[in-house]
Amino acid sequence: MDIEKAITSLDLRRKVRLLTGSALFALWPEPEIGLASLKLSDGPTGVRGAELRGGVIACVLPNATLLAQHWDVALAREVGEVLADEAAAQQVHVVLGPTINLHRTPLGGRLFEAYSEDPLLTGALAAAYVQGLQDNGIAATPKHYVANESETERRTVSSVLNEKTLREVYLLPFEIVVEDSSPWAIMAAYNKVNGIPATEHTELVERVLKGEWGFDGVVVSDWFATSSTAESANGGLDLVMPGPGGPWEDKLVAAVEAGEVAESTVDDHVRRLLLLASRTGAFGERTWPTDVPAPDSAVRREQLRRFAAGGMTVLKNDGVLPLNASRVALIGRHAIDTVAQGGGSAGLRPPHVVSVADGLTSLLGDAVSVVDGVEVRQRHAAPGAGVLRDIRATTFAASGEVLASREMEVAELAAFGGWAQGAASIEVSGEVVLSEPARMLVGVRGFGRWTLEVSGEQHDTHLAWADGIVEEALLKPPSWTTEVLVSPGDRITARVREAAALVGLITQPVPRPPADAIGAAVRAAREADVAVVVVGLTDEQETEGFDKTTLALPGEQDALVAAVAAAAKRTVVVVNAATPVLMPWLAQVDAVLWAGLPGQEAGDAVAAALTGAIEPAGRLVTTFPRTDSQALSPVPSDGSLPYTEGTAIGYRGASDPLFWFGHGLGYTTWQYGEASTSTVDDVIDTVSVRLTNTGERQGREVVQVYLRPEDEPVRLIGWTVADVGAGQTVQVEVPCSARVQRVWAGGWQPLPDGEVLIARGLGDVRVTLRADEG
Structure with missing residues (x-):
């Protein structure tokens, strides 16, 4: 298609309309010039689609740090190719990844999405990932440009750093990826850089990115990041997301008519957008493939297991690994409820998640005995697979009329950005799966006015949303629970009014005291040849929107490991986490396998790594501190976050860490x-x-x-x-x-x-x- 001819044929208002989304993850079509609606999707570790919760089933890959621990650009490219297939299967043109911000501090909540603390390693892996996507006609979107290393106050914080630090460290991954793989889009960050919003930073966008490096793609805002009109349009931003609405649209038309923005500037933004559309097949005709491997196909499962197991890292091994024992005690909540992915916009709906318990048992059979561990969550989560059946969500108008009703596989959904948006009330219900009556914790999660019905009882509660912060509503929703005697076949029904962001049910066994859980683990460990304890973090710590306050494992997991190590003949600790944790028990155990967030094939990958079916040959991509005090703070002061360490990020400035960047023993x-x-x-x-x-x-x-x-x-x-x-x-x-x-x-x-x-x-x-x- 002729881009210049298309621009000439559009009036100002129609050109401007193309520069703001038509929905949360879509752009406006313009049939007169042959432009289809571009579809975008979050995608650092999988292509989620348009729904924030409960959308299409898609591959959940290992998280970025686990993939990066291969230190293998060929594998990074293969990851991009898998994501291109996943995007094509959903008819998605633009994948919002990779995340190439750096691990400035291990307390960062979003590190699991980003590759490493090193700019060269990050840039090289990102360039290969981009090539894997774009060689298959899917746009990549390296993000977040730039100096976006803190989730605390992320929409307002100003990252303060000198030009030397900016150039040598934080701009470098973007420079590498632009020069080596020519991405078709780049996402501007929420934060300010030295007091100027990244969405209107003329120096960094126009002069460095587009000028010095010759970037010819689209600069898209992070979602809801843009707060200005003329400043952002003149500063180099090309596309404001999401839409409709926002600071451009009618306001940008008015700014052009008032002489605050030149129409030629708008034309340049449109030119870049139409080039993106042309590259991805939305400006013209694109034939989407119909033979893409399914997320649960044998070929995908083999790839994802290899991606995960090969990147796992042996931190310590006194000869107990590879595992060779006739009696194995597998212990820990993470063994039973293995965490496959982090929280936030990277999260998506997998076809399954293989637990470590299922993976090791399927490999070793009766040699494995499985024992639950201590609680690992402070907040209640949605019920896992098999807890509820016949789950249904229904939306209602203010009049009580049913707007929509859907069967669900998970008992939670987003109240905005998807099919439930605009409803006056939402009902979620499910039948409890039990073989006999049991006392359960039953409740709701999410802001709003709730009515819950279960076992013939009705409960009303109001979870008030005071601050209006979307991250709080979506990623840390409040909850309310009550203990109820539930019988087989009972149905839990909850209806919420004034819902904000996320709504869902809570259904889980009543937690047992930590001492009881540790006692059971110790008894199992004494009877085994080897005790394998699986500990880790959850999406409460590893999530978009919030940073960690400590590197310590949550709950009584450290006490669990110490007690098992004191009782067992040999002890292996598997850490189901993407980012560093403290290990006060390190000297007491025989081996430590760093398993990351391994994606949908988690348990099979851990089993393969433990037994040596696949060598866990990963090398660390983050320096592990010994104590919290060795970690830089991600918390701003008076709205500013000074990068006082300069270029001495991570290993460059470390002294006597627990484990160095690059460490890994293999077999x-x-x-x-x-x-x-x-x-x-x-x-x-x-x-x-x-x-x-x-x-x-x-x-x-x-x-x-x-x-x-x-x-x-x-x-x-x-x-x-x-x-x-x-x-x-x-x-x-x-x-x-x-x-x-x-x-x-x-x-x-x-x-x-x-x-x-x-x-x-x-x-x-x-x-x-x-x-x-x-």
Whole structure:
């Protein structure tokens, strides 16, 4: 299609209409010029579709940190290809990912969506992910541009950092992804950068992104992030989401007519939007495939299990792994209710989630005995699979007329942004699945005026929404419960008026005291050859919208691990979390497997990693502190968040951490031999090293190269992944990036000479060379 001709044919009002969404995740069509409605979807770890809750069934991939722990650009590209298939199956043109903000502090609530604390590793993985999507005609949207490392006060906070830090660290992943993979869209962040909103930051958007780097795609706002009209339009923002409504539309037309925004500026925004539409097949005709593998197909399940298991990281191993025991006690709430994904906009509806209990039992059979653990949640969650059946949601008008009624697979739904939006009241109900009467905690979650009916009783409650913060309503909904004797076949029905964001039922067993749970775990551990304790975080800690206040495991999980370790012959801890946790019990246990948030095939992946069916060859992408005090605060002061550490982010400024960035043991041992460097124009181009697998198993090694220059923090400059058979020796060539061998001082300058470190992580440096050694 002729983009310039199309722009000329549209009047101002019709052009402006194209620049704001027609719905939460859709844009306006313009049939006269052959433009279809573009569909967008959240998508860092799966393509959710338009519904915030209970939408289409889609693949839930392992979270970004677990994928990044492969350190493998080929795998990152394969991830992009899977997401392209998932998007095409839903006729989605634009995937809102990857998230390429950095792990500035392990207390960040949204780190599970982002790759790592290192800008080079993050940028390289993101570029491959983008290529996997866009080579298949689906737009990627790297986000959130830029310095978006805090969820606390995220819509108003100003990230304060100097140009050196901004250029060398936080802009670098975006620079890499723009220059190496040419993404078709980039999302502007909620936050301000040095006092200027990212959605209207002329310097960063017009001059750096579009000018210096030559970005030719669409800059889209984060959802509800834009608060200005002329400032954002003139500052380089191309698309305001969501819609309809917002600060553009009629207001932007008026700004053009008043001379505050040039119509040529609007034309440029439209030009970029039509280029995006052309690239994704919405400006013209697109034929969508009909043979995409289903989310629960054998091919998908194999891929996702491999993605998860191969990225898992062996943090400690005193010989107990790979697992080989005739009696295994599998202990912990996370073993039974394994957490597959984080909370917030990345969340979606999987075809299933394989628990660790199901995965290990299916592999080892009667050798495994499963014991529940302590409570891990402070807030009540929606009931899991099999707790309720015949779930139904119905929406009503103010007159009482039924607007819509749907069967549901989960007993919660979004009150805005989907089919329930605009209802005066919403009813959710489900039949309890029981074989005999039992006392249950029954209740509701979500702001609003509730009426609950169960077992012949009626309860009324009002969960008032005082502050109007969407994140609070959607991600931390309040709850009310009561203890009820429930019989088989009883139906729980709840109706809410004045609903905000999310509504749902609560149905769960009455919690037992921690001492009882720990006692049962200890008894099981004594009778086993190996106790495997599964602990971790939930979407209460790893979520969009909120940061953590501590790295400690929630509830009495630390006490559970310590008690089991004291009783068991051998103890393995599996950590079902994406981001660092404190480990006061580390010296008491024999092995620790870092399992991340493994996606829908979680349990099968953990079982494969524990038994060695797939080597957990992952390497950490975040430095693990020993204490909370070693972690930078993500909390602003007076609306500002100073990046006082400068370029010394993560491992660059760490001292005596619990585990270094890059750490991971795998299941074999390695010897590093002679090494040399080669340079091009005084920049290290390649490092060569002789590598021997000295163990008895084939293994995967991640050879990491760091540069420690004079008067500057150490930094990763290259890595490569090597698959080596037992007893074999290979010559490994590590390509090194010039982009991290420079410093910003009003412009790019050469980095001072220093030491080259060839390592298995910064805590295990194997070879040290001078930068000029050949």
